[in-house]
Amino acid sequence: MTALRSLTLACLISGLLLGSTAMGPAVAxxxxxxxxxxxxxxxxxxxxxxxxxxxxxxxxxxxPPLPDARIINGDHQPVSLKDFKGKALLINFWxxxxxxxxxxxxxLNELQTELGGDAFEVVAIASGQxxxxxxxxxxxxxxxKALALYMDPHASLMTxxxxxxxxxxxxxxxxxxxxxxxxxxxxxxxxxxxxxxDHLIAQ
Numbered sequence: 563m564t565a566l567r568s569l570t571l572a573c574l575i576s577g578l579l580l581g582s583t584a585m586g587p588a589v590a591x592x593x594x595x596x597x598x599x600x601x602x603x604x605x606x607x608x609x610x611x612x613x614x615x616x617x618x619x620x621x622x623x624x625x626p627p628l629p630d631a632r633i634i635n636g637d638h639q640p641v642s643l644k645d646f647k648g649k650a651l652l653i654n655f656w657x658x659x660x661x662x663x664x665x666x667x668x669x670l671n672e673l674q675t676e677l678g679g680d681a682f683e684v685v686a687i688a689s690g691q692x693x694x695x696x697x698x699x700x701x702x703x704x705x706x707k708a709l710a711l712y713m714d715p716h717a718s719l720m721t722x723x724x725x726x727x728x729x730x731x732x733x734x735x736x737x738x739x740x741x742x743x744x745x746x747x748x749x750x751x752x753x754x755x756x757x758x759x760d761h762l763i764a765q
Contacts, residue, residue, distance in 0.1 A: 612761055613742060616754040619733075621742040628738040631719055633687055636698065636711035644738070646683060650762040651734040652750070654686045655720055658700045659693040660728040662747040667706055669751045673759075674708040681736070681763045684709060689728065690717035735762055 613619050628647075632640045643653075654670055656663035667686065674684040686709050688697035695703075698711055720726065725745065732743040741762075749755065 609741070609758070609761055612754070612758045616748075616752070616758055618744045618746065618748050619742055619758070620744070622740055625739040625741055628734055628740060629722065631722060633719065634713040634715070641712070643685075646685065646734075647738045648736055649680070650682045650736050650759065650765070651732075652682075652684045652759070653732040653734060654684065655689045655714075655717075655725070655728060655730045656686055657688060657690055657692055657728050658695045658697060663729045664704075666729055666747050666750070667704065667709070669749065671706040671708045673750050677759060677763065678708060682759065685712055686710075687712045687714050687719065689714045689720050691715070733758070733762070736765060 610621065613621050628643050628651075630642055630644045632642050635641045652670070652673065654666070656667060658664075670684045670686055678684065688700075688711070692700075697713055701707075701709060701711060714720070720730070723730070723732070727745045729747060730743065730745050731748060731750075733741050735741055750759075
């Protein structure tokens with residue numbers, strides 16, 4: 563991935579999740595390239611309405627595509643984010659030492675148990691150095707059996723997406739467009755969150 567592509571994506575994610583409307587030339591160029599995808603998202607009035615009811619959720623009007631970035635699975639093999647195309651995704655960045663993450667992970671596990679399958683997956687990525695306990699041991703200790711183990715030891719994806727906040731969660735549609743997300747803890751078991759995800763899965 564080129565430096566310009568990385569910078570553009572980071573600007574889109576970090577700026578718009580923080581509510582910024584400022585755009586540089588690289589972002590403007592990206593907007594032109596993905597105008598049609600963005601228009602499709604804007605046309606989904608139901609999603610916009612559901613997103614507005616989910617406290618903390620911020621839409622990304624530019625809907626950038628998920629990059630061909632790699633993470634490590636539980637077998638220590640590389641996996642591309644592109645491999646998940648065709649599923650609606652909840653991509654969550656977490657760490658074993660992060661208190662809000664520890665609180666959120668059982669909710670994500672329940673979500674994967676209830677909704678996970680061919681049309682949806684929670685992709686929880688242990689990001690950066692894990693202090694005190696490795697991610698595999700953490701998942702087993704907390705009986706988070708529904709969540710697959712994914713790791714990004716250098717937190718390169720968080721850098722790519724322009725976030726230093728744990729947890730950060732991104733919502734991706736089945737075509738691989740990033741629709742929005744939440745910085746910090748979110749109650750993904752709430753009726754509003756479930757309605758948002760049910761809508762994406764049904765598309």
